[in-house]
Amino acid sequence: PISSTMLPTSTSNHTRTKPKYSWVKDFGYRILSFFAAFALFMFIQDNYGAPVNLNAIQPMSQALQRHQKLLAANEVIGPKMKALHDGTMSMEDIMQPQGLQGGDNAGSSQSDGSNPMPIEEVMEFLDGFISELHQRFIGHTDKVTGEFISHKKYNYVQIWELFHDFVLEKLYPWDREYLSRMPVRRDDGSIFLSVATYRDENCLNTITGAFKMSHDPTLLNVGLIQQNCVEEPCRSGILDKTGKMVDVPPDDDCHKLFCESEIGKPHCEAGRVRAIHIKEPESLGPYFARYLASKLWFGESWFMQIDAHMYFLQDWDKISIEMLKAAPSKKPVISHYPPPEEYDFSKSEWKAAPRLCGPVFAHMDLEDQIIRLEGSYNYDAVQLPTPRFAPFIAAGYFVAYGDFVREVPFDPFLPWIFMGEEVSLSARLWTSGYDIFSPSKSVTSHIYGRRKKPKFWESVHRLFHFGVHNPLQMLVLSRVKSQLGYPEAAPDFIKPQSVITHLDQYSMGTERPLEKFLEYVGLDMKKKEVIMTGWCEKGQPPPNKQEFISLYDFVAE
Numbered sequence: 001p002i003s004s005t006m007l008p009t010s011t012s013n014h015t016r017t018k019p020k021y022s023w024v025k026d027f028g029y030r031i032l033s034f035f036a037a038f039a040l041f042m043f044i045q046d047n048y049g050a051p052v053n054l055n056a057i058q059p060m061s062q063a064l065q066r067h068q069k070l071l072a073a074n075e076v077i078g079p080k081m082k083a084l085h086d087g088t089m090s091m092e093d094i095m096q097p098q099g100l101q102g103g104d105n106a107g108s109s110q111s112d113g114s115n116p117m118p119i120e121e122v123m124e125f126l127d128g129f130i131s132e133l134h135q136r137f138i139g140h141t142d143k144v145t146g147e148f149i150s151h152k153k154y155n156y157v158q159i160w161e162l163f164h165d166f167v168l169e170k171l172y173p174w175d176r177e178y179l180s181r182m183p184v185r186r187d188d189g190s191i192f193l194s195v196a197t198y199r200d201e202n203c204l205n206t207i208t209g210a211f212k213m214s215h216d217p218t219l220l221n222v223g224l225i226q227q228n229c230v231e232e233p234c235r236s237g238i239l240d241k242t243g244k245m246v247d248v249p250p251d252d253d254c255h256k257l258f259c260e261s262e263i264g265k266p267h268c269e270a271g272r273v274r275a276i277h278i279k280e281p282e283s284l285g286p287y288f289a290r291y292l293a294s295k296l297w298f299g300e301s302w303f304m305q306i307d308a309h310m311y312f313l314q315d316w317d318k319i320s321i322e323m324l325k326a327a328p329s330k331k332p333v334i335s336h337y338p339p340p341e342e343y344d345f346s347k348s349e350w351k352a353a354p355r356l357c358g359p360v361f362a363h364m365d366l367e368d369q370i371i372r373l374e375g376s377y378n379y380d381a382v383q384l385p386t387p388r389f390a391p392f393i394a395a396g397y398f399v400a401y402g403d404f405v406r407e408v409p410f411d412p413f414l415p416w417i418f419m420g421e422e423v424s425l426s427a428r429l430w431t432s433g434y435d436i437f438s439p440s441k442s443v444t445s446h447i448y449g450r451r452k453k454p455k456f457w458e459s460v461h462r463l464f465h466f467g468v469h470n471p472l473q474m475l476v477l478s479r480v481k482s483q484l485g486y487p488e489a490a491p492d493f494i495k496p497q498s499v500i501t502h503l504d505q506y507s508m509g510t511e512r513p514l515e516k517f518l519e520y521v522g523l524d525m526k527k528k529e530v531i532m533t534g535w536c537e538k539g540q541p542p543p544n545k546q547e548f549i550s551l552y553d554f555v556a557e
Contacts, residue, residue: 113184196289197308223296335398432509
């Protein structure tokens with residue numbers, strides 16, 4: 001407020017005179033008011049009056065083309081396309097009034113198992129989706145001129161929008177239907193093994209070893225996502241600091257070679273290997289490959305995920321399940337970074353497995369301060385029969401009850417990322433009521449040294465242009481950061497908003513708050529600081545599980 005002593009005073013010696021040319025200003029104000037009113041009228045007309053002219057929306061994406069046809073046919077989604085594309089309405093908002101499939105969140109799409117989607121239908125759809133998406137990445141034909149428009153020079157936002165629009169159009173509605181038609185988990189001891197491979201010469205040995213070292217290979221079912229260069233020219237990975245690459249032969253067909261082998265043939269003939277073949281330029285990164293692999297689960301009792309460059313302890317599968325059952329939780333998950341390839345499995349009889357404890361905020365610009373997990377360490381002097389609690393999931397080895405993918409499904413809107421998937425899955429599982437444990441003994445080992453091997457981001461550069469992957473990855477990572485509560489990735493700050501389309505469908509659970517998870521694992525998202533909690537390193541239960549302290553009589557050293 002302004003006090004009276006601050007106001008100017010007037011005297012009789014100062015009379016107010018009308019400024020010259022006031023009629024010019026008045027006329028100008030009237031003109032401006034007219035145009036402001038007209039602009040407001042046009043805004044209301046465009047957004048709240050007649051249906052939106054979809055042709056006027058910046059360039060006509062394939063998703064918008066499809067929904068324009070729905071509009072012309074007076075079908076349900078067409079009139080809502082703009083709201084759907086902007087993220088102000090979800091597919092469920094549109095579909096539920098018509099009695100179609102949908103739910104409040106991904107985990108709520110329950111199935112009674114009476115009409116599961118056949119695995120052949122799943123594989124056919126996903127294979128077709130990947131092929132069609134790749135064609136859209138390559139370019140499109142102008143409907144007016146008939147000219148082919150290449151997308152080779154698209155920037156990272158344009159590439160994202162190509163992906164997003166097609167997922168929104170085709171994959172997301174299918175994913176919702178799939179979740180409502182998932183098979184019921186069988187209690188027959190069967191195991192589903194998720195394996196995603198990218199141009200990996202170790203794939204054949206990994207799958208062969210999994211079956212060969214299995215306690216009962218007739219119960220083992222592999223879901224393989226094979227991403228290979230299948231025709232020349234094929235390029236090696238980067239060989240030196242100059243970025244040198246050379247031509248190499250097409251990659252070995254791991255699936256074919258296994259099925260032709262003496263050990264593999266009977267398993268393939270029995271349908272125990274389900275494979276989707278993806279050409280190298282079609283690759284969408286490791287997380288999206290694992291999304292695809294998760295859809296090949298077909299009711300097996302147990303779900304395991306590994307990398308394609310692993311070795312196995314004899315009876316690795318049986319021991320993994322026994323450890324899972326020994327964990328003091330109704331919803332346990334066993335996981336860690338396995339020891340390196342030279343590990344002597346004879347030591348697993350007595351040696352405690354390494355445990356994954358320490359997070360860090362990444363410091364490299366291209367990682368955008370995403371949370372990375374430090375390597376596993378051997379904290380324990382004694383191997384206990386009860387698995388110890390741990391804060392995080394490792395993507396290269398974890399085991400859980402088979403139908404966890406119903407409650408915590410993989411996110412179809414996360415392509416091209418390498419970092420961020422592990423902390424995201426850890427938080428989603430924990431907030432959904434799952435408890436994470438480290439294995440008591442190591443049952444797998446891992447080939448970590450993969451320098452000079454082909455990497456998926458090299459494929460992204462060849463498909464589009466050099467340098468586009470890093471900003472593309474950072475854009476997609478903002479979806480993960482928004483999930484995890486980074487202040488700078490709050491929904492209002494995300495541009496474009498399509499990055500967080502249907503984020504609520506593939507985000508945190510409702511049994512525990514995210515804030516508690518961050519507190520227990522020692523992450524301050526505002527200050528970007530890691531707070532030492534100590535319970536994981538000491539081999540003790542976290543603060544919310546102190547009732548199990550007596551199970552861990554030997555404290556880690």
